[in-house]
Amino acid sequence: NAGVTQTPKFQVLKTGQSMTLQCAQDMNHEYMSWYRQDPGMGLRLIHYSVGAGITDQGEVPNGYNVSRSTTEDFPLRLLSAAPSQTSVYFCASSLDRGHSPLHFGNGTRLTVT
C-alpha cells in the first residue's frame, strides 16, 4: 500500500500563477482533507470531503478550490497564488469522519514569490 501520495514535493510559483496540488490514497478512505502548516500556527484545515462528490470548507478556504470526483483523488487548486499561500500543504485521509485516525501524505512545500 502506498497510503497517501502527494505531488509535487516542492513548488515555486510567481504571484498570480495557478497550480494544482495532487493527492491520491489507495486505502478506500471515505474522508479526505487538506491542511496547511505554518510556523507557530499548527495545522489549519483548508477543505475536506466526506465522500466522492461532496466537499466543504475548513477554517482557511479562501484562495483554494477542491473537487472529489473519485474516492481516491482529492486535488487542491490555487486559483491565483499569493505570497500568503507560502506554506507546507498536507493531504490526509481517514476511513470515516469519526474516531478513525488521519493518515498523512509527506507534504508539498510551496513558495510563492
Place this chain on the structure above:
Amino acid sequence: AQSVTQLGSHVSVSEGALVLLRCNYSSSVPPYLFWYVQYPNQGLQLLLKYTTGATLVKGINGFEAEFKKSETSFHLTKPSAHMSDAAEYFCAVRGFGNEKLTFGTGTRLTIIP
C-alpha cells in the same frame, strides 16, 4: 465549537528523564482525542488516540496519555526520554459527530544528551 491548546511551544528534557507534553481541549460534545508526531520533513504519524472507555491510552514508542474529562486535558507522557523522541508533537480533537479534526499549534521536543 472545538479547540486545542498546547502549553509550551518548546520543551527540552534530558535523555532518560520524564517527558510531559500538555494538551487541553474544548468541545461541546464528547471528544475523540489524538496525539500525532512529526519528524523533520515528514508528514504526521499517529501516536495514540482516545475514543471511549479506558482513560489511560498507550501508544507507540512508549508514549501514553490520560483523558481527564474534569480537567479537559489529554497530556502526553513517556517515563524515559530517548534521543529518537526529538520531534514536533501535535494534539488534536474531533468532537463526536463533527467532521473536522482541529489541531493544536504543536510542541517541539528537544532531548539533551
